[in-house]
Amino acid sequence: MSASSIDLAVIPGDGIGPEVIAEALKVLEKAVAAEGVELKPTHYELGAEHWLATGETLPDQVLEDLKTRDAILFGAVGAAPGDTRIPSGIIERELLLKLRFSLDHYVNLRPSRLYGTVGSPLANPGTVDFIVVREGTEGPYVGNGGTLREGTPHEVATEVSLNTAHGVERVVRDAFRRASLRERKHVTLVHKHNVLVFAGHLWKRTVEAVAQEFPGVTHDYLHVDAATIFMVTDPSRFDVIVTDNLFGDIITDLAAAITGGIGLAASGNINMDRAAPSMFEPVHGSAPDIAGQGKADPTAAILSAALLLEHLGYAAAAGRIEAAVVADVEKRDGSARTTSAVGDAIAAGL
Amino acid sequence: MSASSIDLAVIPGDGIGPEVIAEALKVLEKAVAAEGVELKPTHYELGAEHWLATGETLPDQVLEDLKTRDAILFGAVGAAPGDTRIPSGIIERELLLKLRFSLDHYVNLRPSRLYGTVGSPLANPGTVDFIVVREGTEGPYVGNGGTLREGTPHEVATEVSLNTAHGVERVVRDAFRRASLRERKHVTLVHKHNVLVFAGHLWKRTVEAVAQEFPGVTHDYLHVDAATIFMVTDPSRFDVIVTDNLFGDIITDLAAAITGGIGLAASGNINMDRAAPSMFEPVHGSAPDIAGQGKADPTAAILSAALLLEHLGYAAAAGRIEAAVVADVEKRDGSARTTSAVGDAIAAGL
Ligand SMILES: CC(C)[C@H](C(=O)O)[C@@H](O)C(=O)O
Ligand SMILES: CC(C)[C@H](C(=O)O)[C@@H](O)C(=O)O
Numbered sequence: 001m002s003a004s005s006i007d008l009a010v011i012p013g014d015g016i017g018p019e020v021i022a023e024a025l026k027v028l029e030k031a032v033a034a035e036g037v038e039l040k041p042t043h044y045e046l047g048a049e050h051w052l053a054t055g056e057t058l059p060d061q062v063l064e065d066l067k068t069r070d071a072i073l074f075g076a077v078g079a080a081p082g083d084t085r086i087p088s089g090i091i092e093r094e095l096l097l098k099l100r101f102s103l104d105h106y107v108n109l110r111p112s113r114l115y116g117t118v119g120s121p122l123a124n125p126g127t128v129d130f131i132v133v134r135e136g137t138e139g140p141y142v143g144n145g146g147t148l149r150e151g152t153p154h155e156v157a158t159e160v161s162l163n164t165a166h167g168v169e170r171v172v173r174d175a176f177r178r179a180s181l182r183e184r185k186h187v188t189l190v191h192k193h194n195v196l197v198f199a200g201h202l203w204k205r206t207v208e209a210v211a212q213e214f215p216g217v218t219h220d221y222l223h224v225d226a227a228t229i230f231m232v233t234d235p236s237r238f239d240v241i242v243t244d245n246l247f248g249d250i251i252t253d254l255a256a257a258i259t260g261g262i263g264l265a266a267s268g269n270i271n272m273d274r275a276a277p278s279m280f281e282p283v284h285g286s287a288p289d290i291a292g293q294g295k296a297d298p299t300a301a302i303l304s305a306a307l308l309l310e311h312l313g314y315a316a317a318a319g320r321i322e323a324a325v326v327a328d329v330e331k332r333d334g335s336a337r338t339t340s341a342v343g344d345a346i347a348a349g350l
Numbered sequence: 351m352s353a354s355s356i357d358l359a360v361i362p363g364d365g366i367g368p369e370v371i372a373e374a375l376k377v378l379e380k381a382v383a384a385e386g387v388e389l390k391p392t393h394y395e396l397g398a399e400h401w402l403a404t405g406e407t408l409p410d411q412v413l414e415d416l417k418t419r420d421a422i423l424f425g426a427v428g429a430a431p432g433d434t435r436i437p438s439g440i441i442e443r444e445l446l447l448k449l450r451f452s453l454d455h456y457v458n459l460r461p462s463r464l465y466g467t468v469g470s471p472l473a474n475p476g477t478v479d480f481i482v483v484r485e486g487t488e489g490p491y492v493g494n495g496g497t498l499r500e501g502t503p504h505e506v507a508t509e510v511s512l513n514t515a516h517g518v519e520r521v522v523r524d525a526f527r528r529a530s531l532r533e534r535k536h537v538t539l540v541h542k543h544n545v546l547v548f549a550g551h552l553w554k555r556t557v558e559a560v561a562q563e564f565p566g567v568t569h570d571y572l573h574v575d576a577a578t579i580f581m582v583t584d585p586s587r588f589d590v591i592v593t594d595n596l597f598g599d600i601i602t603d604l605a606a607a608i609t610g611g612i613g614l615a616a617s618g619n620i621n622m623d624r625a626a627p628s629m630f631e632p633v634h635g636s637a638p639d640i641a642g643q644g645k646a647d648p649t650a651a652i653l654s655a656a657l658l659l660e661h662l663g664y665a666a667a668a669g670r671i672e673a674a675v676v677a678d679v680e681k682r683d684g685s686a687r688t689t690s691a692v693g694d695a696i697a698a699g700l
Contacts, residue, residue, distance in 0.1 A: 088554075089544030097545070121582045123473040140490075140511070145548040151555070155515035157548040161490070165505035192596070194439030195447070198495040198507040204438075205501070225603035232471045232582060232607045246542070250600060253575035257582045 005038040006312060009069040009277065013047040014091075015286025016296035016339075017075025023298035023343025024073060024305040027324075030347050031309065031317040042069065048079035048091045048286075057094035063102055067276055071308050072099070074281035075301065080288035093143065100136050103276040105269035106167065107174050108136035108245070109307065110252040110283065112235075115329040118260035122232060128259055130238035133175040134248025136269055138167040139199070141245040163199040163244070168206045174272055175242035176214040186239040187211075187219040190227045190247055203244065227251055231258060256283055264329070266303035270311060280308040294338040299325060302346055324349035355388040356662060359419040359627065363397040364441075365636025366646035366689075367425025373648035373693025374423060374655040377674075380697050381659065381667040392419065398429035398441045398636070407444035413452055417626055421658050422449070424631035425651065430638035443493065450486050453626040455619035456517065457524050458486035458595070459657065460602040460633065462585075465679040468610035472582060478609055480588035483525040484598025486619055488517040489549075491595040513549040513594070518556045524622055525592035526564040536589040537561075537569040540577045540597055553594065577601055581608060606633055614679070616653035620661060630658040644688040649675060652696055674699035 010025065012018035029039045044062060051057055066072060077095055079086040100108070114120055114128035138161075145159040172189075179187045189207045193200025204221065211219050222230065224247045230237055231254050243251065256265035265283035282300030290296060303325055309318035324346045337345070360375065362368035379389045394412060401407055416422060427445055429436040450458070464470055464478035488511075495509040522539075529537045539557045543550025554571065561569050572580065574597045580587055581604050593601065606615035615633035632650030640646060653675055659668035674696045687695070 089547060089550075092544045093547070121472055121474070123471060140509075141545055143547070145511075145546070147548045147552070149515075153515050153519075155552060157513045157552040159490075159511040159513075159546045159549045161495075161509040161511070163507045163509075165499075165503050169503075192599075194442045195491055195596075195599075196495070196509045197439060197443070197493070198497045199509045200439075202497070202505060202507040225599050228578065228600055228604040229607040229612070232604065233611075246545075249542070249545075249575050250578055254578040254582065254604070257579040261583075262579070 004036060005040050006032065007070045008039060008041045009066050009072040010041045010043045011046050011072060011074045012043065013075040013077040013286060014049050014079065015076055015288045015291040017047065017077065017286050019291070019294065019296050019339045020282060020298040020301035021073060021075040023339060024301040026343050027302050027321055027347045027350070028073075028305040028309070030350055031321050032314060034320070034350070035314065035317055037314070046095055047077040048083075048086055051091060052085060057091060058098050066099070067103070069277050071277050071312055072279035073305060073308060074279050076282065076284060076286040078286045097141060099279060100269050103269070103279065104271050104273075105136045105279060106171050107268070107270040107272055108134035108248060109268040109270055110134060110248070110255070111266065112252070112255040112259045114259040115264075115326055118264065118329055118332065120258055120260055122235070122258055125258060126234070126236040128235045130235070130241060130255070131178060132241045132243065132248055132252050132255060133171060133178065134243055134252060135167065135171045135245050137245075138163055139245035161196070161199055161246075163202050165202065165206070168202055169210065170272070172203075172206050172210045172242055173213070175240050176210050176217050179217045179240040180214050182239060184239040185217045187217055188238060188241050189219065189221045190224050190241055190243040190251060191221070192224050192247070194223065199244070207242070224251070228254060231255060252283060262300065263297035264299050264303065266300050266307055268304070268307040268311060278308070278311050280304040280311075294340065296339050298339050298343050299329065299346070302343070320350050321346075354386060355390050356382065357420045358389060358391045359416050359422040360391045360393045361396050361422060361424045362393065363425040363427040363636060364399050364429065365426060365638040365641040367397065367427065367636055369641070369644070369646050369689045370632060370648040370651035371423060371425040373689060374651040376693050377652050377671055377697045377700070378423075378655040378659070380700055381671050382664060384670075384700070385664065385667055387664070396445055397427040398433075398436055401441060402435060407441060408448050416449070417453070419627050421627050421662055422629035423655060423658060424629050426632065426634060426636040428636045447491060449629060450619050453619070453629065454621050454623075455486045455629060456521050457618070457620040457622055458484035458598060459618040459620055460484060460598070460605070461616065462602070462605040462609045464609040465614075465676055468614065468679055468682070470608055470610055472585070472608055475608060476584075476586040478585045480585070480591060480605070481528060482591045482593065482598055482602050482605060483521060483528065484593055484602060485517065485521045485595050487595075488513055489595035511546070511549055511596075513552050515552065515556070518552055519560065520622070522553075522556050522560045522592055523563070525590050526560050526567050529567045529590040530564050532589060534589040535567045537567055538588060538591050539569065539571045540574050540591055540593040540601060541571070542574050542597070544573065549594070557592070574601070578604060581605060602633060612650065613647035614649050614653065616650050616657055618654070618657040618661060628658070628661050630654040630661075644690065646689045648689050648693050649679065649696075652693070670700050671696075
């Protein structure tokens with residue numbers, strides 16, 4: 001990364017991915033131009049459509065090329081649910097998860113904030129402003145498992161969750177560090193250690209150990225089932241949640257839902273050691289049902305671009321994007337706007 | 351089980367367990383007496399308190415004795431979270447889960463219904479009336495895993511989810527059978543087959559196969575993360591959910607939360623083959639913070655007793671309990687009543 005330009009990989013993907021990414025780029029370009037920084041995007045055609053055309057998910061050479069970029073902006077991938085031409089989950093695993101794992105994106109950062117007037121499905125949500133630090137490279141996501149006697153009455157299928165001290169400690173430390181920079185300075189570990197004893201105890205012990213390094217940060221623990229209850233009855237209790245890959249997947253979708261929907265939920269897949277580029281993506285999927293109609297909300301993609309700038313050290317530009325988003329969101333009254341109208345409005349608000 | 355008496359094992363457990371079970375027994379006794387059936391309860395002292403006093407969780411001999419009963423009514427077990435005298439999770443695993451596994455409780459049945467005036471945290475919940483059929487004897491709950499190099503920077507901890515055709519098929523068939531008896535006749539499989547490929551595909555294939563036996567029942571699929579979104583944005587879309595042990599644990603707590611809280615959530619751990627007694631328990635825990643104060647809501651325990659009667663073939667008595675609960679719940683205005691006052695009111699309403 002040079003001070004005066006950002007070498008950005010762009011993976012628009014499928015469905016509404018290209019539509020929302022176009023708006024994110026519009027806003028991103030304007031935000032950095034104000035600081036004399038040039039955005040140099042390189043587009044990569046990857047995703048379900050690309051797989052149908054070529055049979056490729058993520059060729060080694062493309063992965064190597066991506067590794068040379070400063071960061072990756074990712075739209076969404078995935079075919080329509082009914083599309084039987086594409087083996088289920090192959091794009092998710094061989095492209096999205098392969099990127100997260102190959103680029104060692106161990107911090108899957110997902111902020112949840114309820115903006116003033118945005119409709120939460122909760123009657124009394126209160127003030128909601130927390131972040132989930134989801135582990136991104138281990139747990140039940142490692143693809144370690146198998147099937148014996150497939151298709152017979154004696155079939156056995158296994159899934160192995162792998163958890164390492166190395167993997168847990170770095171993400172727990174990241175969560176405590178982020179908490180130490182926030183007002184409430186509180187970390188909640190979400191797991192299920194009363195049942196998943198081995199992984200659960202590694203997480204618990206690690207939290208206790210890392211907490212010693214952060215005397216100003218308090219912490220507590222919730223089983224994942226109880227966490228979902230608090231998410232709908234008292235979400236304002238959360239400040240920083242740290243959790244494993246699968247629990248994080250589940251509770252961040254729930255968190256997005258209670259803060260006005262996945263149209264607003266941004267995420268970063270971050271390699272905090274900067275050993276490889278980090279990747280920023282809206283939490284939502286490719287939504288093939290509304291693709292190509294200009295109906296998709298680009299806000300989550302735009303907020304993901306702000307996370308990207310923050311990660312690259314352009315905190316001021318990131319802050320301006322966030323402020324423009326908040327201003328736009330607070331004006332929303334439920335009337336329909338096109339994808340590009342939303343992008344234009346946020347860009348104009350910078 | 352004889353036609354004129356029910357040989358009932360009662361495990362009140364810890365905290366509020368004994369308080370809510372006392373009310374459930376009061377209602378149960380009256381409901382069956384009206385049909386000339388005598389309730390013959392045998393109390394078992396088990397739980398955290400019992401462990402502290404004796405070091406026993408579930409002795410083999412007690413388990414054998416339990417196997418001779420018609421059914422088990424279970425309160426709640428577990429020490430106060432801060433109680434460091436009890437190794438974390440030991441009571442849950444060596445008593446509660448051991449019962450579910452030893453008695454082959456493969457259908458963990460959890461109905462969710464929003465009663466008229468009961469406060470849901472959702473602004474517009476709509477009509478909520480679904481059941482979750484959670485697998486109860488497999489998945490990540492099997493306790494299969496381990497720890498290597500514990501406490502070192504090279505620690506690795508694993509958790510293995512075990513899934514068998516036998517285990518999945520019987521619970522999926524049960525879900526379709528239950529759906530076929532309901533008005534909407536719809537089954538939703540909840541899993542995460544795009545990531546947990548091996549287990550996920552066994553579940554998907556099994557649903558497709560079993561669906562053939564039930565041409566009148568429709569079915570669809572949701573990833574568990576998406577299911578949590580619908581749980582708060584459109585819970586009325588659900589009729590019968592079938593899912594694995596861990597996903598079922600998570601979404602039933604969420605389901606309880608949106609239908610007015612775990613004070614109302616009942617459950618059955620059912621052995622549909624009747625090879626061993628089934629066990630009925632409120633979804634809530636032992637709540638040590640409010641124990642002994644007469645504050646606990648016994649409704650979930652009472653509804654669990656109704657599920658018990660239904661399972662034993664006393665559908666009319668079960669229906670009368672449910673009707674009395676609905677009548678009581680619809681009259682609630684938020685003013686405080688003691689545990690026994692609620693039990694008395696429901697018993698009087700029979
Ligand atoms: C598409 C899927 C593999 C992915 C995940 O499970 O991580 C998605 O749900 C997410 O949360 O980013
Ligand atoms: C106490 C615990 C082991 C149990 C579970 O995880 O099944 C509880 O949460 C439940 O849902 O009944």
